[in-house]
Amino acid sequence: MTAFILVAGAHTGGWVWRQVAAGLRDSGARAYEVTLTGMDGGGGAAEPGVDLQTHIEELVRLIDRIEGQDVVLVGHCYGIHPVRGAADRRPGRISRIVHVDVGVPEDGDPALKLVPDQTDRERVLSLARENGAGTLPAPTVQEWQRWGSVAGLPDDALARLTEQAVPQPLPTLTQPLRLSGAVAEVPTTGVLCTANGSSIAVVEAMVGLGDPAFQALADPRVTFFELETGHWPMLSAPRELVNVLLRAAAGKGHRVAAVREQPTHLRPFLMDVEERPRERTGRVDLHLPDADGPRPAVVFVHGGPVPAGARPTPRDWPAFVGYAQYAANLGAVGVTVDHRLHELTAYGRAADDIAEAIELVRADPRVDGERVALWFVSAGGLLAADWLAAPPSWLRCVAASYPILAPLPGWGLAGGRFRPAAAVRGAGRLPIVLTRVGLERPEIAVTVEEFVSAAADCGAALEVIDVPLGHHGFETVDPTDASRDAVRRAVRSVLGHLRVGTD
Template structure:
């Protein structure tokens, strides 16, 4: 198969063909053709001044035409997926497969700037895009990031100091026009296309087949393409630059992709319910519930004011997902459980719809807390906040400056620092914020079979808490996985959930923190 295949390897932002050279040599050693492109106008490469996306698509098409092999496989990384998909769309008769390395599928009409992680650079790029749309021409290049700035583009896992220095040291400016021009597709390639496509998911950068299937399970129509029949997936246990950190393994993955290997993502079915819709592991009868705005109140017995626990879900959860989180069995189950134990269980549908939404979600949580504290059944001086999964990042504000009425913060299988490439602002990093928690009690439910990149953030948090003298009660579930509270209803799972709930309620019953 390799002897009949030509690989065209297209680099991402601020890099050139050099980044693919080690992989290209290994592909050639396996009998394939391999071309590592440097795109026009990048870092002094010859080409039209201010070369845009269309010029880069033309670069890829020329490489396709020059290939001797019968089968051409186009490989794109980061920005490089745009000219790759554009070229495959124009010559589907010549392109046997597209491979997207640790980068989402671009859509028709999207400028490449839309895929840059949502940090400050993306804000600048999208502002420029808006100017272009209004007829205001912008020119010049986008400077490469600093040494630390590269971490915002993706995980440096596996590179080591020398590799990270090489990446930063050889970085070059990127033509602005290449980021501003929208990708135009006729339909042969892309999300709705027919050209076979493999997504290489780099798990140390936070991507995995499980996450793709979870996105499908959320039911947002805009994400349905992830399960398209022409899309399959392969995983690598690397960071965002596998061609530098693991060139041998990368070459092997590309050969496997060219041979048609890969796994299709499975969507939900009647026989296979998504994890978040499975029953809560503790059988708790329904309680009286009030719904107001984005907030549900699950009420305990009696009439007097009671303490409250506000539950904050993870995500991102697409805006079109149904049911919304407050109707998920796990969130409602947690709220009913604390209501049975004598507290008001509060669930908020916050708007973390994508990784750019943390500020909006944080405000939704603040609004829900204010609404809870003013509720006639709530003792506003005794409130706990309970964060789950990626919602753990939203705990940072409350840990950094805990209010007097906040009696406890609980965290279940949390993510406590943004992963590289998420582009989340530093404010949302509980692993740092916990140093300001003082005497605020923390109850943390930790699972033994957690994803390694998530588990690392928990360990970072616990180390910082120990150094700051913050009391953290860890509730371990050694055999459990992420999202275990709606998984298999084992004794261990039930014990972990109820132990954490009783610990939180004990802090709500105690006198103030003084």
Template sequence: MSTFVLVSGPFTDGRLWSEVALRLRESGAGAHPVTLGRQPEADLETHVEDVLRLIDSLEPCGDLVLVGHDYAIHPVLGAADRRPERVARIVHLDAGMPQDGDTALALVPDQTVHELLRTEDGSALVPPPGPDQWQRWGSTEGLSAQRLELLSGLAAPQPPRTLTRPLRLTGAGAAVPTSGVLCTAGGTTVDLVEALVRTGPPQFLKLADPRVGFFELATGHWPMLSCPDELAEVLLRAAAGEGRRLTVPEDESPFLGSFLLDAPERRRVRNGRVDLHLPESGEAQGPWPAVLFVHGGPVPPDLVPTPRDAPFYLGYARCTAGLGAVGAVVDHRLHGLTDYARAADDIAEALELLRADPRVDARRIALWIFSGAGPLAADWIAAPPSWLRCLALTYPILAPLPGWGAIGPRFHPVPALRADDAAPPPLVLTRAGLETPQIAATVEEFTTAAQETKTPVEIIDVPRGRHGFEIHEPTDESRDAVSRAMRTVLAHLTRPS
């Protein structure tokens, strides 16, 4: 039978696992809850060492399964990286996929914690939530008032450096099989994960590895309290190698596949992070209007090819140049959920570079934003300059998804649209009819706000299109939608002032 090392999220300790550990032991498995160090000076390395000490104390018999809940996936991955020969499986229990160099703070949804760690000198303990505050950290569905009181009673302050120190991985544990247990009350489902694999950056493709299995629990973020029996059963099944597998062709990534329209190569000029694709001089006389394409994300910093060299964005930019406008693509630095401010700065800089180019008509600029870059639209909705003639959004994420609280209130397009002084530029929204429910809900929230504020939005629907439909089995319907969106944006750029 398997032996489980159980590590819980922030503020909690090994006592949180008491019922789950009992069920596992009753099944014949070993169960060892871990209490991570709570001393004020503890950091992520301290917690990695806590997990390592327990691993090293166990007899090497049976399969060793490390379970990391929430924050605890960081020390679990750190320990597995140093003892890969001892670990048979890693279970991500309602936890993220941190990479080398990531901090746990990037996935902390509670903005008060971010503010605390920004304003303090880094030594202030993060206070635990009260019974009415746990929902800031995850869904509390399934927890009675008594269970919330128990959760608070077991809680203690979190040492700040456990959240701010980066995870260090050598890659030694990359081959260890993994399982993901998703608590669906928080909004994350296997279908959503599969959509991210199909349409997101290439790093998500690893989730389609046959060694990765997925499970769902219809409960909130603390299943060890809300459904310990079901959680124990799922952990046993995960240890046995069960779980739903994702099968996604690698060429479905928008960074790897081919564009759906014929897009002949155009003269390209590189300026910093921005590439300009220019119309033929015979097609029109410059200066030309311009469209800046903003890729989705987050994407890893070492992504190859970078978005501006990927067929997807090359296709959009070249087609724009073929219509008589400059098609520009920016490689912005949205590498994680805490990078939206940096990405916003990159886009502002790219727009200034674009407008300063003598081949560009600085008075006629459009911004075209895709997918996970959708929150960046908030700035341009709230305070658009006069030269921004159009803001286009293609299958955008327009409100934080589950676990995206770290992006901060600045990057919420819906409140920006509802602001009393909002005067957004003309909006062009392309929707995928087969969008994942979580993303579709953010778009619905945005369109409802537009109706209530009487903000015109030109909507182009692709009824049978998925997120990233330009790559996924292109159809006449999707080709027509992209062509219509381009013509609509260009019409705004050429319309008299």
């Protein structure tokens, strides 16, 4: 008989698992919904000495009391930290760890690393400096969205989540997780909640980038499931979660294949383009046309996050090289840039990198600094917001291909800076060329439609080029005549706004 130990996330206790635990018991399994020390209410005062180690030891004692070997540890959000800590202590007793909409913390990682919003992280650190043994106040009903998507949560469930939430002891968030490495041998399952921005497609893309840090996700002992709900599936989709947990315990689920063939982002560009000279300065590559005098430039901005260890880096990916060389063949300077969007918290740093690269490009004597277009791709679309909100005179066009145009749930980008769907209201008559794919992931397609609607409301100069049967990254995934036509139309439209071919 499988025994499931259900460990809740920050500010919550075993009560969030009530329906899931009942469903597991109805199936014949045992279920232990855990309320960790200090998480059972009792007002805002912190219980002395409660930290991550306290919670790890608590789970170890529970594991030792359970008879049999088939123990499945289930962690949601913060709960995955004590879960992995306990499994590292008792690897022989654990048959599987299930990560419910949460990543894989490693040795030395504090739970604070899971907090999606940088502002919230800084607030926690500030509180810890002032009173290291204090607590983080429970979120208000409006603040839960900042910790993860509330999609699928009925109003009464969200109200209950708010009413029963408790302050979180700060040391549980700031103390680093210490692992011996034994936990790496325990089979794992990830439950990915698509409304919170995670999916099997995202995992496969990260593995495909080639960074060694993600190759463990292709281990045959690692499986994945998707749930079409937000960050609290135990409250929004308890029946579905019960089914997933039972299947996970049986070793079922999707397995991500190790990269044995060429990953999609490294496949050839869909068009043959005559090679032009290419010069590299720092993080910037210039693809130069065969032309006299300063020429307009198109700066291509990649998405991400792209792990720092990924090789080759984006400016050497065939799609970006292909676009830049195509622009150079048509008389413009094509520019590719490696910016440092290595994690979701680095959008500010990436924006600074792009601004620095643009200044370098505009200062080059071979570039007409008064005629520049910016072309944003995928998650790089959020970086368009600064330029749409207050376009400088030299910016003649903004383009975007299969972009993300509003932060996805769970990305933690609080505030309004990286929200092109809102920033477009400041674009005036700046030409915008949007390449939209018909087979886009639903969570991304929603942001595109929000942007298109906002652009229509404010009368923005938006041109939409549709690729009805195109996927995200269609330039290397869908080498069809329709895809090639879309690329030609988009590039020529952007160059037309730069007056390339008319001067």
